[in-house]
Amino acid sequence: MRETTLRDVADLAGVSPRTVSNVVNGYARVTDATREKVERAIAQLGYRPNVLARNLATGRSGQIVVVVPYLDTPYFAELLQGIIPAARKLGYNVLVDQTDGDREHEGELIGRGSRRFLFDGMIFSPLGLSQEDLAVRDPDLPLVVLGERVSDGTFDHVGIDDVAASTDAVTHLFSLGRRRIAAIGDQPYPTGEAAQLRTQGFRAAHAAHGRPVDESLIISTARFNRADGATAMAALLDHADPPDAVFCYSDLVASGAIHTLHQRGLRVPEDVAIIGYDDIEDGRYSSPTISTIQPDKKAIAQLAVERLIKRITSTEPVPGVELRAEHRLIARESTLGIS
Amino acid sequence: MRETTLRDVADLAGVSPRTVSNVVNGYARVTDATREKVERAIAQLGYRPNVLARNLATGRSGQIVVVVPYLDTPYFAELLQGIIPAARKLGYNVLVDQTDGDREHEGELIGRGSRRFLFDGMIFSPLGLSQEDLAVRDPDLPLVVLGERVSDGTFDHVGIDDVAASTDAVTHLFSLGRRRIAAIGDQPYPTGEAAQLRTQGFRAAHAAHGRPVDESLIISTARFNRADGATAMAALLDHADPPDAVFCYSDLVASGAIHTLHQRGLRVPEDVAIIGYDDIEDGRYSSPTISTIQPDKKAIAQLAVERLIKRITSTEPVPGVELRAEHRLIARESTLGIS
DNA sequence: ATAGTCCTTTGCAGCGCTGCAAACGCAATC
DNA sequence: GATTGCGTTTGCAGCGCTGCAAAGGACTAT
Numbered sequence: 001m002r003e004t005t006l007r008d009v010a011d012l013a014g015v016s017p018r019t020v021s022n023v024v025n026g027y028a029r030v031t032d033a034t035r036e037k038v039e040r041a042i043a044q045l046g047y048r049p050n051v052l053a054r055n056l057a058t059g060r061s062g063q064i065v066v067v068v069p070y071l072d073t074p075y076f077a078e079l080l081q082g083i084i085p086a087a088r089k090l091g092y093n094v095l096v097d098q099t100d101g102d103r104e105h106e107g108e109l110i111g112r113g114s115r116r117f118l119f120d121g122m123i124f125s126p127l128g129l130s131q132e133d134l135a136v137r138d139p140d141l142p143l144v145v146l147g148e149r150v151s152d153g154t155f156d157h158v159g160i161d162d163v164a165a166s167t168d169a170v171t172h173l174f175s176l177g178r179r180r181i182a183a184i185g186d187q188p189y190p191t192g193e194a195a196q197l198r199t200q201g202f203r204a205a206h207a208a209h210g211r212p213v214d215e216s217l218i219i220s221t222a223r224f225n226r227a228d229g230a231t232a233m234a235a236l237l238d239h240a241d242p243p244d245a246v247f248c249y250s251d252l253v254a255s256g257a258i259h260t261l262h263q264r265g266l267r268v269p270e271d272v273a274i275i276g277y278d279d280i281e282d283g284r285y286s287s288p289t290i291s292t293i294q295p296d297k298k299a300i301a302q303l304a305v306e307r308l309i310k311r312i313t314s315t316e317p318v319p320g321v322e323l324r325a326e327h328r329l330i331a332r333e334s335t336l337g338i339s
Numbered sequence: 340m341r342e343t344t345l346r347d348v349a350d351l352a353g354v355s356p357r358t359v360s361n362v363v364n365g366y367a368r369v370t371d372a373t374r375e376k377v378e379r380a381i382a383q384l385g386y387r388p389n390v391l392a393r394n395l396a397t398g399r400s401g402q403i404v405v406v407v408p409y410l411d412t413p414y415f416a417e418l419l420q421g422i423i424p425a426a427r428k429l430g431y432n433v434l435v436d437q438t439d440g441d442r443e444h445e446g447e448l449i450g451r452g453s454r455r456f457l458f459d460g461m462i463f464s465p466l467g468l469s470q471e472d473l474a475v476r477d478p479d480l481p482l483v484v485l486g487e488r489v490s491d492g493t494f495d496h497v498g499i500d501d502v503a504a505s506t507d508a509v510t511h512l513f514s515l516g517r518r519r520i521a522a523i524g525d526q527p528y529p530t531g532e533a534a535q536l537r538t539q540g541f542r543a544a545h546a547a548h549g550r551p552v553d554e555s556l557i558i559s560t561a562r563f564n565r566a567d568g569a570t571a572m573a574a575l576l577d578h579a580d581p582p583d584a585v586f587c588y589s590d591l592v593a594s595g596a597i598h599t600l601h602q603r604g605l606r607v608p609e610d611v612a613i614i615g616y617d618d619i620e621d622g623r624y625s626s627p628t629i630s631t632i633q634p635d636k637k638a639i640a641q642l643a644v645e646r647l648i649k650r651i652t653s654t655e656p657v658p659g660v661e662l663r664a665e666h667r668l669i670a671r672e673s674t675l676g677i678s
Numbered sequence: 679a680t681a682g683t684c685c686t687t688t689g690c691a692g693c694g695c696t697g698c699a700a701a702c703g704c705a706a707t708c
Numbered sequence: 709g710a711t712t713g714c715g716t717t718t719g720c721a722g723c724g725c726t727g728c729a730a731a732g733g734a735c736t737a738t
Contacts, residue, residue, distance in 0.1 A: 003694095005693095005694060005695085006694065006695065007694080007695095015717075015718090016717065016718045016719075017694090017695085017696095017718090017719095018695095018696080018717070018718055018719075019716085019717060019718075021695070021696065022716095022717085025696085027696095029715060029716065030716075030717085031715095031716070031717095034716085034717085046451065048451060048452065048453040048455065048456075049453050049694085049695080050395075050456050050693085050694055050695070051453060051454065051456040051457055051695095052391070052394045052395045052398075052400060052456050052457075052693085052694080052695090053395050053693070053694035053695040053696090053723095054694080054695055054696075055391045055394070055395075055695090055723095056389075056391045056392050056394075056395045056693085056694080056695070056696095056723050056724070056725085057694075057695040057696040057697080057722085057723055058695085058696065058697090058723085059391075059723070061391060063434075063457075070420070071416050071419050071420050071423070072413065072416040072417045072419075072420045072620070073416075074411065074413065074416075077410050077411040077412075077413075077416045078411045080410050080411075080435075081409070081410050081411045081437065084410070084435070084436070084437055085437075093434060093454070093457065094434070094435065095402075095432060095433070095434055095435075096419075096423070096433065096434075096435040097423070098420065098423055098424075112385065112387060113387065114387040114388050114390060115390070115432070116387065117387075117389050117390040117391050118390055118391075118402075118432065226620065226623075226624045230624070255621075255624050255625070256624055258624075258626065259624045259625075259626065259628075262626045281411070281565065282594075282621055284565075285565045285569070285594050285595055285597075285598045286594075286598075286625055286626070287597065287598065287601045287625070287626045289598075342724095344723095344724055344725085345724065345725065346724080346725095354687075354688090355687065355688050355689075356688090356689095356724090356725085356726095357687070357688055357689075357726080358686085358687060358688075360725070360726065361686095361687085364726090366726095368685065368686065369686075369687085370685095370686070370687095373686080373687085388724085388725080389723085389724055389725070390725095391723085391724080391725090392693095392723070392724035392725040392726090393724080393725055393726075394693095394725090395693050395694070395695085395723085395724080395725070395726095396692085396693055396724075396725040396726040396727080397693085397725085397726065397727090398693070
């Protein structure tokens with residue numbers, strides 16, 4: 001059986017298809033009598049508008065795509081959970097894409113691909129792309145970038161103040177009397193801007209406490225995941241003069257680091273204090289619970305969606321802005337010990 | 340500037356639009372000369388096919404939707420990571436939806452909604468819907484269901500053998516000499532079929548060891564998350580005769596349970612052994628690492644996608660089948676102790 | 679040379695909806 | 709009773725592509 005169309009409804013209701021469209025979309029003024037007739041016909045036929053046809057006619061898809069490096073990273077999963085309902089509430093569907101942090105894949109997505117027609121805008125969390133790569137994108141693609149990339153004025157950027165947050169984290173460690181503080185997660189290359197900001201905060205906190213930075217305690221990792229955290233921690237423990245505290249650039253890194261410490265029979269925080277970043281649920285339940293920087297994820301999601309839709313619906317060019325969400329330090333057992 | 344269309348390319352190449360379409364889609368036989376002309380024109384104009392228009396003309400969207408209860412549940416995130424590339428490889432985009440396990444929301448999604456046009460098929464992991472609810476869905480919606488719902492013959496079902504897996508888990512606890520074994524995660528109501536199968540395995544293992552089941556050691560939880568696991572474990576510890584081992588119906592539940600045990604100053608596995616279910620990454624790094632049932636997630640993802648696409652593309656009715664993926668027991672520190 | 683064959687290319691119509699602007703109907707006004 | 713004005717409804721064309729079946733062209737067989 002054929003799917004019922006606008007025309008079928010129009011015929012049954014005795015009005016023109018255009019009027020049915022008006023009723024369906026709440027357009028224009030329609031008399032109550034007409035509306036009622038039409039609605040009855042719609043109900044009777046079980047009509048549902050064909051979104052595909054509407055998309056073609058309007059030239060908009062009503063979908064936005066969220067592009068993240070890894071879907072199974074709790075931080076992104078939690079963020080997505082905020083983005084999807086926020087977008088839905090504003091009438092947009094959410095497509096999800098995962099790039100594996102692959103530069104080429106990321107480039108394709110922001111380039112002039114054929115998939116472009118599938119979404120009206122993009123929320124993008126780049127990993128493999130450098131600032132310059134971001135510049136050569138489809139100029140007509142409404143874009144909101146998450147994470148730490150300063151906007152070039154043609155897209156928006158939403159994030160927290162990474163430098164300040166990192167400074168807070170390291171300051172916390174100092175305030176607990178720790179003196180040899182390491183950092184895990186630096187990425188000293190063009191695409192590692194987010195990591196570098198955290199390193200910057202790490203240095204700032206040292207400066208504020210009049211302590212020199214021991215460069216050999218800054219460990220680089222390719223990713224912010226558990227495996228890399230575990231490996232990096234092992235390297236730190238093999239150091240001639242190991243740290244008594246570690247600032248990890250994500251909670252996953254912290255989780256990996258703690259894993260290694262336990263394997264080596266060391267105690268957290270007695271032997272080594274650990275602080276993470278992101279406040280994923282995991283850290284609230286692990287043993288010990290993980291002190292962390294808590295970004296306001298709901299706010300980030302909300303801001304990103306709102307801003308993107310504003311950009312999509314605006315007819316004239318929207319200047320790119322930097323939006324900051326709040327963050328706060330959450331001290332838990334991995335620095336405070338069991339209370 | 341207007342987006343270039345098929346017609347623009349045709350004009351430039353000096354052929355009909357239909358021929359350009361044939362080249363773009365690799366249809367029919369096109370002479371090399373023609374193909375080359377067209378391809379040159381495409382490159383010159385930077386043409387990209389309008390997917391929206393194609394969708395309308397073909398009546399298919401090229402998208403499938405994956406509906407899960409919670410996106411931030413690692414199990415689903417990890418599964419999704421398998422589904423997205425598998426679908427992509429077969430030419431489908433993946434939409435993601437989250438229902439919060441809400442019955443109404445789930446019902447809307449499988450019902451005759453307007454969103455139906457946005458996807459050609461659905462991979463669905465129900466939580467709030469009972470078997471009967473599943474029956475009143477849009478009959479034209481190609482559907483593959485994950486988790487434990489026996490198919491009614493009009494859709495497919497992909498999962499592991501939950502009863503066998505659960506039996507394995509509990510048998511493992513018995514084999515370690517544990518005798519008072521509890522279970523956390525039962526859901527003794529219509530929508531809790533998956534949970535009930537695990538309980539069934541729990542009982543089967545007891546029977547096989549000639550041990551009676553202590554009903555007071557079976558704790559129900561609304562969800563399979565950390566918070567519920569933590570609460571349930573607390574209840575078990577307040578039991579007059581607490582267990583020496585617990586079978587948790589998910590790794591998240593196990594994580595919550597371990598959290599509670601540590602808070603109470605108990606050791607895992609010395610005081611209480613814990614085994615989970617799902618093998619999420621978390622469990623491989625937590626302290627202690629969590630013994631678990633490992634479902635072959637890649638296989639589940641692959642099977643689900645393949646089957647769904649077969650269902651979508653087939654012209655005649657496809658009988659619903661039950662597809663089983665492999666599982667295996669992974670023993671880690673939470674049952675074996677630190678080696 | 680002519681008919682027949684097969685492969686390539688084409689034209690047409692239409693997927694179902696919406697943008698636009700004109701047409702309509704009705705009531706108020708002169 | 710004719711005119712103006714305003715809110716409601718309508719018709720048309722077209723979004724850009726593909727399905728279908730027929731036309732065209734090159735080539736072979738007779």
